[in-house]
Amino acid sequence: MNKIVLLDAKTLGSDLDLTCFERFGQVTIYPFTRPEQVLERSAGCNVVICNKVVFAEREMRALPQLELICVTATGTNNIDLRAAARLGIAVCNIKGYSTESVAQHTFAMLFYLLEHSRYYDEYVKSGAYTGDEIFTHFARTFHELSALRWGIVGLGAIGRRVAQLAALFGAQVMYYSTTGLNASGEGEYTRVDKETLLRESDILSIHAPLTEQTKDFLRYEEMCQMKPTAILLNLGRGGIVREADLAKALEERRIAAAGLDVLEQEPIQAENPLLRIQDSDRLLITPHIAWASIEARNRMTGEIMQNMESYFAGGRRNRVDG
Structure with missing residues (x-):
């Protein structure tokens, strides 16, 4: 069974139904994750969902089971994309939802x-x-x-x-x-x-x-x-x-x-x-709320689910640690 962790659910709003991700596996949800908590909370998970949590090469190498990072935003500047590519970790973002x-x-x-x-x-x-x-x-x-x-x-x-x-x-x-x-x-x-x-x-x-x-x-x-x-x-x-x-x-x-x-x-x-x-x-x-209409946030979770579905349906990647 897939183990999925959502590290910063608070960035998505408390009014969304996040149980939708359970169709892909066992889901653990944290409202907010500090940098020093990332490794402990992501340990053993093959899918990480995050918005602003940083994943550099250090974090990726320390998580040998990690194979997919789903970013709940368009920007991926919090993810070291080159390191992810070297290690065979897929990274998905979302576009057009807002x-x-x-x-x-x-x-x-x-x-x-x-x-x-x-x-x-x-x-x-x-x-x-x-x-x-x-x-x-x-x-x-x-x-x-x-x-x-x-x-x-x-x-x-x-x-x-x-x-x-x-x-x-x-x-x-x-x-x-x-x-x-x-x-x-x-x-x-x-x-x-x-x-x-x-x-x-x-x-x-x-x-x-x-x-x-x-x-x-x-x-x-x-x-x-x-x-x-x-x-x-x-x-x-x-x-x-x-x-x-x-x-x-x-x-x-x-x-x-x-x-x-x-x-x-x-x-x-x-x-x-x-x-x-x-x-x-x-x-x-205003406090970075332009993107955050209810409709936009529902589209966001829908696109994350589509990304996960496409990844699992298309064949999984193999980690390339070394």
Whole structure:
């Protein structure tokens, strides 16, 4: 019988039914696993399911029965893929499960900032609206999307979905290819260079992975090239936007506002300079939840099961220790 361990079930949410994995064997589930607990909890298991738990060559060599690692995410940066290949350990990740969820969260963050939702809600609830002279209030202005230019960094599945939705609102969509190779959006959307993207975007949303090309993609110098009315949204990865520089740019009003769902270190560190900015009209931070709709997480577990089924149906690998 297969022995399966899920090392960080808490990262999937407590409302999911994880008994589905029992069809493949005996399952042990841990809500959270620290680095020093990995070997003990994975001992004797031939399948490991994890999200953020690190498996380097050391861990793999210490687990001679391990033959399959199922990563409950698209990114596999926590797994030493070269070591896994050398040792004959299969690694499966999942793709496409969160596209709709992240696209939706992008617009949720945008509208909150664009239409000054917090300010107007507090204006009413404070009692100020009760004693106003007219039926409306114009203290904070906003624009229709059809009057704005939306720049996108990363025209993968999520970036393309955001582009489609932005276009439905009438926004003029343009994109920047971080590798210089992506021409998939040409004909539908305008591909521009980085300088044009920064200079002309009213909304700049990031949906790219963290790579050598995207690390520190937006620093203070680049933010100073943006419109002072621009809204920046990062739903890609922390590290693409240099956070200390963003705090400075917001404090100096180099840009109007920013919405972040990802950070360089998660959970956020107490010394993060962004915590200086308490004005939620100008900075909105959510705790890496854009991917986490119930539907997306159910798709995630379904894809993990498909990966396991394909692996066992396709013939198992032999370990190559040595």
